[in-house]
Amino acid sequence: MTTIPFNHKMGAHCESGTVTSLLNHAGLTISEPMVFGIASGIFFGYFHKHKSFPFPTFIVRNRPGEIRKNIGKQLGIRFQTFSFPREESGMEKLDELLISGIPVACQVDFFYLDYVPSWERVHINVHFMVVIGKEGSDYIISDSYFPGPVRLPEHSLRKGRFAGGTMSPKGFIFYPAHVPSSSDLRKPILKGIRKACFNMLSIPVPFIGIKGIRLFAKRVADWPKLARDTEHLSHEVMKINILLEDQGTGGAGFRYMYATFLQQAADIVELPELKERSAELMAIGDGWREISLFAARIGKNRDLGTARMKELGDLIMDRAAVEERFFNGLKKSVK
């Protein structure tokens, strides 16, 4: 089997990057921020206690899989999807599609990807990448987190695709089966923005959206009580930086990528106000980045006393206030 000619492109985020690459391959010219924005990717959720997380954590994007589903629904794209109860049938189907010349997106546990440096590898079942070929027993992967295509042994891909646990991939694969040659993006953009505003402002759950940011700001002061020791607390505080900057967010917990989407959207929907909103969100993102740098610094210095943790909480609380103003303004802009 050979490798399918595929224009590998780095992306900020694995799911939006994977979906964008597949749509581009299928002939639809669309940017990653546009996919992310139309799919209402921007989000916030804080989990102080969760059976799958050993320590409090937060998310800055919508539920995995939603980007594909939302963009499909909004633009009339039909994604062919498959899940498998048995590993063998899952691997056979992948090979069959590759032989037919179809690049295939796979959901995997990030932990088993040999090409990822050890310090980045974590058990997370919702990483997406495109398989573009097979050479011997290695699969050729276009992973939007890497500058070029990489190789992955068959046994590692198999482990990643069939890992158990929360949001187990169950061998899930997909590819776009029908893509319209052109799409009018105006309605999908406005719908996507409205839904993002709803998610951030109106979901009646205390740990989601702006309420979630406020909860995070309040509860971060409790983190020292939950940590095994100072080094554990330092590790968890420094993970704030990783979750906001390093885990495929495009910087500042997706705020920079969403600002880019709003700038691109302003011209398409002929709503110049969105350019102002875009600049406003870029500045809000700078504030999140300050939090990232602050968390990394106090973590490294083990400067994690009550006063510092309160300072961290105050910085986060400030983001809740500015994001509440921002999303209320954005909601009015697209009414």
Next chain:
Amino acid sequence: MKEKEGFVDCPEQQMIVYVEKEDGQYGPMQTGSYITKNYIEDYFLKRNNLISKLKEQVDREEISPVKLFMVLEDLTVSELSARTRIPFRKVKKHLLPGPFKTIPNTLLEHYAAVFNITVEQLLDVDAGYEQKNDEDASK
């Protein structure tokens, strides 16, 4: 964020960040990881200290190797149970050294597969985490 402010020289971990270009347009920039560039040594220091502490606990028979690798890989009992397909209560028991010694080989294989090590490395913790360290060093 301006393009100049966002660039980090870290070839070991590349990523895309969206920045404001000189012409005022926002767009992607390939850059490096700030935290990997500046704090990777601190990460390994903390990880090695954690391994040593857990290893001492295994040697003192306070915890089992399953607990060691579970903590090291940031898993909860619930998550480990779901990943190994071993009932929650059994996994909880297997975190203790006594019950660990009675685990049949088939279940040890389930644990080893999740931790991405061999059964031999699970039974001999020194070999298990040496392999992990070798992986770290080779990257």
